[in-house]
Amino acid sequence: MFKQLKTITGGLLALCMPVTAMLATSQTAKAADPTEVRIMWYSDGIEGDVMRDLLDRFEKQNPDIKVTLDRVPYKTVVEQLPALLDSGQGPDLARVTDLGGLSRHYLDLRPHLKNAKYFDDNFASSLPWFRPVNGAKDGVYGVMTQLTLTLPLVNATLFQQAGIPMPGPKATWDDWAKASKAVADKVKAPYPIAFDRSGHRVSSLVLDMGGKFVDGDKPALIDDGFKAATKMLVDWHNNGTMSKALWGSVGGTTYRGATEEFANAQVVFYMSGNWQFTQFAKTVAKNFEWQAVPNPCGPGNCSGMPGGAGLVPIKTTKNPQAVARVVEYFASEPVYEEFHARTLFLPAHLGIAKKGINYQTDDANVKKSLAIAVDQVAQTSPVAFRLQGYEHNRILFNATISRVNQAISGEMSLDDAYTRIQADIVEGLAAKGIKLQ
Amino acid sequence: MASLTLDTITKSFGQVEILHGINLDIADGEFVVFVGPSGCGKSTLLRVIAGLELATSGTIAIDSEDVTHHSAAARGLAMVFQSYALYPHMSVYDNLAFGLENMRMPKDQIDQRVQTAATLLQIDKLLQRKPGQLSGGQRQRVAIGRAITRNPRIFLFDEPLSNLDAELRVQMRIELSKLHKDLKATMIYVTHDQVEAMTMADKIVVLRDGRIEQIGQPLDLYNHPANRFVAGFIGSPRMNFISARVTHCTAANVSVTAGGMQDTTLPLDGTGVRQGDTLSLGIRPEHLELDAAGDWTLTVDVVEQLGGTSFIHGTLPSGEALSIAVNGQTGVTHGQPIRIRPKPGMVHLFSTTEGEKALPPSPHRL
Amino acid sequence: MNPNAHPPSDSATPTAAQRFARGFELAYTGLMRALEPPFAAIQKRIGIKGMAYVFVAPNMIIFSVFVALPMILNIWYALTGSNRLMMEERPFVGLDNFSALLDCKDYLDVNSCKQDRFWRAVHNSVLFVALQVTAMVALSLVTALILNGKLRARGFFRAVFFFPVLLSPVVVALIWKWILQRDGLLNALLMAGGGERVAFLHDASWSFFWTVFVSVWAHMGFYALILLAGLQAIPADLYEAAEMDGTPKWRVFWRITVPLLLPTLLVVVILSLIRAVQAFDEIYVLTGGGPGTATQFIVQYIYETAFANQVHLLGLAAAASLLVAVVLMVLTVLQLRISYHGKTS
Structure with missing residues (x-):
């Protein structure tokens, strides 16, 4: 009898899990050293180790502050951090990627900074991404830990083996699709084109096909560019340019990369981004030649989508001064430069970007790719930056990836998918208190 | 109706042999009771006959037809189980009809058979009930009815009355005997209760440790038990056994002394024994009587007064226990020494060697 | 000494x-x-x-x-809306969440529903429950019958069938994913035998089949064990009586085994029904609900709506979970009724 009761309540209980999670973490949050700063940090590669190393140095210079780096999986940042922030139990700082979506929880560091102008001068392009809608127009709500740019990674060895030349710098998406398919057919690779299963990656195709995403402060996703790009994806899946084995292996908005497949030389053209470089330096090593290539062109642009992760101060911190000191240390030119040189990340720091970074790598593939990536940042379309700065861009990304997938798997027509995307956006914004029209 | 012949039937479970070569003839229409203490193999023998177990060796013939390797169904027998084994989810009617449906008998014929059996057993009012709604005695009748409807060649009963209370058991005993007379069917009945055996059987088969000890009519077994085991098993209360010493023996008679009594001479064949041998003297409690001139002195330990009968339990001077049954009531009391004597011709002598066989009657007896 | x-x-x-x-x-x-x-x-x-x-x-x-x-x-x-977690920040919306969930022009056509994902999940779950419970009951019954028979090394086989029940659902899913994926064991065997590669997890029908198969595989031992206990509770002499009655084997099965096993069978049906409605963990790891939403079931919908999606629609998910709770409650009451009946008769 009790067992049955448990089975019923089990489902209900699942909904209350964040509450218990909160109770659990609240204890750790109030360990009482007066100047402890806690950072919730996720890592794709080695950046956690580098950060810890840099923070050790900071602690030596600033014995009155102790910085705890809570390393968590990315999923925790996506799924649990929002609940912690809602309940006022967040850390002092967090490394996040949904810069706009969480912005109402950020603290404006400007009053606590020794040299706010340094931030204005060097982070001008990325500071707006952090600012909440009703926040200070000149607020410093965070600093990028890495700038990312979507761009394709190509297995050059497969092209050589197939005896097919790689399309040039201004090649179109069509050129790349045809060439990749031809190479894959010739060398029997199962995945001519692989995309990360992510709305953000799809958006860079939309961007190139002429999509505009937003109109003023309102989303305006479904336009000709969007339709052309999504139709392209469906066609590619139907004609074998893309394999259903990748996107079809999960559902909903679940992310699915193709890093393993790329490292196994099964992918010819992999639409991902520069954050994969360090990983492939390790997993591919010298097995084959790979490189980033410039973003293919469409009628709209030849641009990738910028993005990245930012270190954001949380409003509920009890030690804003200490937090500001940690952020200032991290953003200071030598530290910031070293962090990026070691992690092979693209810097959001305009001064450093202009000067160029001497990346600490011996890997020829990575070196070549970094050069392309740095060059591509400069060519990023303003539309892309605007979308990146749009507070609710995640709602667009998620609606896109889940619905387009349903169209690809044949559950609904593309036209139905467009209707559903629009409805999802309306629903998501409504939950955040924003009424369209 | 049918006869049954068992020829050197053995049955083993793995390494353990349960039946050691059973030979038995059962005539058509006979009511045969297998009796013996628990573990003697009587139920196993019944199941071998039924076909629920296959004999390890030997042959079984029904009406001279070898059925040793036939399935239970093909032998055409019916069995009444100790637990009744009624199908709990079926009505009484369906329980009775189930076996007939298996034979694909026409519905009206089934109905007729069921009604006949139900009327015979007085369960015709219960046909729509489920077994769970019946009393123990009613279930018993249904179980018997299920056997009757199939009109079997032989009825097999496996301790069918052991789950009933004493009163009902007596009643069912009489009814079963009556049923046997009405149906004139061959019936094999297994019980550990010698009273059931004595009251119902045409022929009793006494089993012990997988062997037949004796086969015979009830009174034959009572009067002439072949060995000490049968003597002790048949008859209630149990036969007294006291140690006896041969004082004189010839082919015509045997004299023994036992329990301090004078020499008693019995008309038995004494060729198998010698003077001075120790034998076992058996005397049933009802064959001892109080007699002031009796040879045996008994010190009374317990007196049980049942009104119509009294049992006196006492000790002989040799220290051996002895029980007496006397008709009517008795004035004998605890601790009192009494003198008793056996009724003439009612004393049995058993060898104390292997088999504990009864001494055979004298060939010179008139 | x-x-x-x-x-x-x-x-x-x-x-x-x-x-x-x-x-x-x-x-x-x-x-x-x-x-x-x-x-x-x-x-x-x-x-x-x-x-x-x-x-x-x-x-x-x-x-x-x-x-x-x-x-x-x-x-x-x-009963409240918005994506906020804290109660005091959540506006009261009455039954809006329920009416949003139930807003359908035609309940059989998911595309006519406002919350098409919910109804896709409901449709998938209904089909899954029907197939899975049927397969589960049939297969566990067959298994129990075989294990109940005179079988060499019976104890060993009982353990073998029960073993998957002891595995964590995630382990079960990972094992099968490893077998079924594009470069998995099964495709390797197929291709070694000269066959074509099959998209076991990326084709909607295949992938649905495998969710049923894997969940049956993982839990069948449990139900087979219950049925085995039920079979062993049937007195052996009933079978002997039937044997004496000359009953054919199939008739023994339908007229004696099945009716007497019925209470146990119903418990198994209800238990597996409840579990099938709750199916989530193995399937989430195995297919992630994909391809598309082909294997997305009701619990996954609730989970994703509440936690995984960028906008946490907690109210909608809570409303959906209440609807599921009502269905489960009805099933549970049914089960209690049946087991109560079983006890009294």
Whole structure:
């Protein structure tokens, strides 16, 4: 009898899990050293180790502050951090990627900074991404830990083996699709084109096909560019340019990369981004030649989508001064430069970007790719930056990836998918208190 | 109706042999009771006959037809189980009809058979009930009815009355005997209760440790038990056994002394024994009587007064226990020494060697 | 002294087990002695009957905090809107979440529903439950019948069929993913045998089939065990009586085994039904609900709506979970009724 009761309540209980999670973490949050700063940090590669190393140095210079780096999986940042922030139990700082979506929880560091102008001068392009809608127009709500740019990674060895030349710098998406398919057919690779299963990656195709995403402060996703790009994806899946084995292996908005497949030389053209470089330096090593290539062109642009992760101060911190000191240390030119040189990340720091970074790598593939990536940042379309700065861009990304997938798997027509995307956006914004029209 | 012949039937479970070569003839229409203490193999023998177990060796013939390797169904027998084994989810009617449906008998014929059996057993009012709604005695009748409807060649009963209370058991005993007379069917009945055996059987088969000890009519077994085991098993209360010493023996008679009594001479064949041998003297409690001139002195330990009968339990001077049954009531009391004597011709002598066989009657007896 | 004499064991050095037992006994009696005065005092005040409440209290407190309270919270979430977690920030919206969920022009056409994902999940779950429960009951019955028979190494086979039940659902899913994926074991075997590669997890129909298959595989042992117990509870002499009655094997099965196993069978049906409605963990790991939404079931919908999607629609998810709870409640009542009937008859 009790067992049955448990089975019923089990489902209900699942909904209350964040509450218990909160109770659990609240204890750790109030360990009482007066100047402890806690950072919730996720890592794709080695950046956690580098950060810890840099923070050790900071602690030596600033014995009155102790910085705890809570390393968590990315999923925790996506799924649990929002609940912690809602309940006022967040850390002092967090490394996040949904810069706009969480912005109402950020603290404006400007009053606590020794040299706010340094931030204005060097982070001008990325500071707006952090600012909440009703926040200070000149607020410093965070600093990028890495700038990312979507761009394709190509297995050059497969092209050589197939005896097919790689399309040039201004090649179109069509050129790349045809060439990749031809190479894959010739060398029997199962995945001519692989995309990360992510709305953000799809958006860079939309961007190139002429999509505009937003109109003023309102989303305006479904336009000709969007339709052309999504139709392209469906066609590619139907004609074998893309394999259903990748996107079809999960559902909903679940992310699915193709890093393993790329490292196994099964992918010819992999639409991902520069954050994969360090990983492939390790997993591919010298097995084959790979490189980033410039973003293919469409009628709209030849641009990738910028993005990245930012270190954001949380409003509920009890030690804003200490937090500001940690952020200032991290953003200071030598530290910031070293962090990026070691992690092979693209810097959001305009001064450093202009000067160029001497990346600490011996890997020829990575070196070549970094050069392309740095060059591509400069060519990023303003539309892309605007979308990146749009507070609710995640709602667009998620609606896109889940619905387009349903169209690809044949559950609904593309036209139905467009209707559903629009409805999802309306629903998501409504939950955040924003009424369209 | 049918006869049954068992020829050197053995049955083993793995390494353990349960039946050691059973030979038995059962005539058509006979009511045969297998009796013996628990573990003697009587139920196993019944199941071998039924076909629920296959004999390890030997042959079984029904009406001279070898059925040793036939399935239970093909032998055409019916069995009444100790637990009744009624199908709990079926009505009484369906329980009775189930076996007939298996034979694909026409519905009206089934109905007729069921009604006949139900009327015979007085369960015709219960046909729509489920077994769970019946009393123990009613279930018993249904179980018997299920056997009757199939009109079997032989009825097999496996301790069918052991789950009933004493009163009902007596009643069912009489009814079963009556049923046997009405149906004139061959019936094999297994019980550990010698009273059931004595009251119902045409022929009793006494089993012990997988062997037949004796086969015979009830009174034959009572009067002439072949060995000490049968003597002790048949008859209630149990036969007294006291140690006896041969004082004189010839082919015509045997004299023994036992329990301090004078020499008693019995008309038995004494060729198998010698003077001075120790034998076992058996005397049933009802064959001892109080007699002031009796040879045996008994010190009374317990007196049980049942009104119509009294049992006196006492000790002989040799220290051996002895029980007496006397008709009517008795004035004998605890601790009192009494003198008793056996009724003439009612004393049995058993060898104390292997088999504990009864001494055979004298060939010179008139 | 005789060197061969064995000293009595209790005068020898105690073994570790004995020392543990002695220590445990000391600790236990010590604890009991320490607890006695306060409890005696309580009992003096509230009487011996009241003590029952004292002893039940810890459990009731845990139950109310971790079961009863979340249930009430869930109802409140279902009646409020927005993506906020904290109660005071959530506006009351009445039955809006429920009407949004139930807003359909045609309940059979998911595309006509406002919450098409919910209805896709419902449709998938209904189909899944129907197929999975049928397969589960049929296969576990067959397994139980085989295991109940005279079988060589019966104990071994019973263990083999029960083993998957002991595995964590995630492990089950990973094992099968490893077998079924594009470069998995099964495709390797198929291609070694000269066959074509099959998209076992990326084709909607295949992938649905495998969710049913894997969940049956993982849980069948449990139900087979219940049915086996049910089979063994049927008295052997009924089968002997049927044998004497000359009953054909199939008739024994349909007329004796099935009717007498029916109460157990119904318990198995209801239990597997409830579990099938709740199906989530194995499938989430195996297919992630894909391809598209082909294997997305109701619990995954609730999970994703509440937690995984960027905008946490907690109210909608809470409302959906309440609807599922109602369905499960009906099924549970049904099961209790049936097992109650089984006991009385």
